[in-house]
Amino acid sequence: MSNVISFKDVSLNFGGVQALKNISFDIQENSLFAIIGPNGAGKTSILNCINGIYKPTNGSIEIFGEDTSNLEPDEIANAGVSRTFQNIELFENMTALDNILIGAHRHINYGPVQGLFFSKKARNEEEKARKISEDVIDFLEIEEYRYSYIISLPYGIQKRIELGRALAMQPKVILLDEPAAGMNNEETEDIARFILDIHEELGITVILIDHDMNMVMDIATEVVAMDFGEKLFQGLPEDAAKDQKVIDAYLGVSG
Amino acid sequence: MKNRPNLFTDYRKESSIFPNNTQKFWFAVLILVSCTFPFFLSSYWKLLVTTSLLTAIACWGLNIVSGLAGQINLAHGVFVGIGTYVSAIIGGVATSSVIGYELDMIIWLPLSGLAAAFVGILISPVSARLKGLNLGLVTLALVFIGSHFFSNLKFITGGAGLGRKAASLKFLGQDLEAGLQIGNVLLEKNDIIYYFSLFLCIVMGLGVKNLTRSKIGRAFSAIRDRDIAAEALGINLFKFKMYAFALASFYAGIAGSLLFTIAGGVEPGTFNLLYSIIFIAIVIIGGAGTVLGPLYGAFFFTTLPGIIQAVLHATGLSDTGFFLNAGEIERIVFGFFIIFFLIFEPRGLWGIWFRLRNYFKAWPFSY
Structure with a gap:
């Protein structure tokens, strides 16, 4: 399987704040790739970098083997990357x-x-x-x-x-920023089912951010855990649940 | 299915302009009634209605760039001016001080639109860099640059305070300055301008409607509402802002080319800041972002002096020396309406029409 997206030593600074610190990972075709981490860990920054809304300060991002540092968001979108936003960004005055x-x-x-x-x-x-x-x-x-x-x-x-709206682009990769945020169990169940359908039926590579650990552990094929802009863990979801660094980041370390 | 005109059975029918026969019928009636206007309106009202039609075209242009695409443009009057002067150069009469080539209307009408559109394209890169008020300020600068050129390019405009003659009417080799004799009916020059304006108004109005139901109009609205999301959906902001400015200026240029042929002459001082602001006011009063709004707004604004004059005349106030004259009342009423619509009815006259229509659709039920 080939890599759809690869991050190579990507850093992102906003003034003195380092949102991403030397992040490297590869996302394989047809995976359901989840990014987890506490608030402010840099999850959405990763999506914004893939999407071209942010340009990495250092390092490079390749999408379908092509370097995207000179591409505008619309060019990346037209290459087949679509996304949803954390706070709904629909056009409210339209149907x-x-x-x-x-x-x-x-x-x-x-x-x-x-x-x-x-x-x-x-x-x-x-x-x-x-x-x-x-x-x-x-x-x-x-x-x-x-x-x-x-x-x-x-x-x-x-x-x-x-x-x-993101699916109507008929993308090859879809970035989902907290699709289940603020939903009750039943709605989360629905969304999880749609994500699985998108992944399996439509064969789209899904990159997912969510805080609902039950859902992420159930459906993801690979997990990256983030904290303070650093990558803590990458691997299978069941290993992430056992990883001490991930548990510490989520629950806090005593002392 | 034949007897259920509102049940759509294909996508094409659903997105058509007049989906059922009732609408087609009333649109045809409206056009036919409009065609009879020159035969019973007084020359003053004929002038007002013709100006309304042309102003509506210009306002549709502003509505494309500001109402649909959400880019502030304070320089719309300058594009109208460009249209006017391009038509005056190509179609006007040369004198000792100004140039003019007296060519056919079939040449100067599209060219004046295209020339304005070209200038629109030239300034559109600015809109790709700047947003909101900053873009507004740049277009404000354009008003002053435009005014400067208009008053100093004397061989084109005749210079400030003097002006020049507008384009003369010659269509397909037929000289229409003295009117046109068809059988027993003599159409005067202003009647002919009225028919041209009516035709253009219908065609360009349908053009705006087409834009709103096409990919272009949707992309404009997307840029207006959320430009970052629009970009993430593959809409090239630079390209579509350029389209918006080009289309808007094209509309302004076409309107400008005919707007001053009625009065016959044009003075460069006309195209000042106030002239551009009035277009914005009309679009706001009519209803920004709607298709029919600018048409309503243009008619409201242009016929307002006529209505006030008629009211003053009917009440006898004009003779007794009312402490305000007609012009002052007009400005006060117009200013009041801008404030009223901004606060109470952001969708403008179109919004009022929309609610009235829905009320009577449901009548006698309240919803």
Whole structure:
């Protein structure tokens, strides 16, 4: 199996704060890769670096074997990396369907003049995008919310629609930033099932951040544990639960 | 399925502009009624309505860049000015002080739009670097640069205080300055401008509607609401901000090319800061980010002096020396409406229309 993403000695500084300290790891194709760690450990910074929103201060990140230090976020997205955000970043004034259609943006191919006239090509491309979106809506079982404005939808559904928007990109890698945060057991169960489907049925490499340890231990194939910007552990989830450094980071060390 | 026009059975139908026959019918009625206006409106009201139509086109432009794509643009009037002067150079009459080539409208109309769009593209890289108020300040600078050029390029604009003649009407080799005789009906120059404006207004209005239902419009809204998320979804911010500025300036240029043909002349001092601000005010009053809002706003703003004059005349106040004259009342009312809409109805006149429509749709039930 080949590496989809590899971090090589990546550091990230914000002024005096070191968010990431010499992080190196490889994420293999078709893995369900979980990043865990306490608040402020640098988990989201890792996603932002993959995504191109942050540029590492030192070191390099390769996505599909290509160095991304000169790529803009949209170029990385168009290479097949999509993501959801920790605090929902949906377009609130639009319907769920429009949000998902924006996710399908990279599959629609026509220019502004054709948009102005809504030419035949534009019409066909829009129809194609709509089909992609409807597949996603069907996959995530959000048919009834299609025409609802995002503001009017409950939190759990919003999370699911954001997942749908990321899936409409038809990505090769999907980055999920706390998909189960703030959810009750039943909703977490649903999300876990969707993540497994995305991983197994759609064959997408999943990179997951979450605080729900039960879920992470159940579904992840590989775990990286972080604390204060450093990598504490990398390996199988069942080993992470036994690792003393991980336990210390989570529970605190006495003395 | 034939008798259920609101039950959509394919995606294409759902995203069409007029999904059912009722809407098609009323749109056709509206166009037909508009076509009869020159035959019964007074020349003053004809002028107001024509100006409204052209202002609406310019405001749609501003609505694309500010309402849809969320980029503050204080220099919209400058793009209108560019359209005006490009049309005046290509289609205007040369005198001893200004240049003009008296070419056909079929040449100057698209070129004035394209020239404005070109300048829009030139300044769009700024919007890729700056956001919000900082971008606003740069466009503010553009207003002053524009004013400077307009008043000093005397061979084009005639110079401050003097001005020049606007483009003359010649369409497909037919000189329309003296009007057009069709059978027994004589269409005056301003009637012809009205029909051109009406046609352009319909076409360009449909263009805005098309944009909002296409990938381009969705990308604009995405950039406006959350630019970081938009970028993470593969939307190239630089490219789409450039599209927004280009389309907006194109609309402004087209509007500008015809806007001063009614009065016949244009003075470079017209395109000052206030002129640009008025477009923003119209878009706010009409409803920013909506398709029909700028049209409502443009009609409201342009016909306001006419309405106030009519009210003053009907109440007899204009004769008795009311302590405010019509112009002052107009400014006060307009300023009041800007504040009113910003506080109470952010979706503008369109929002009021939207709620009224939904109320009567549900009538006699409250929801």
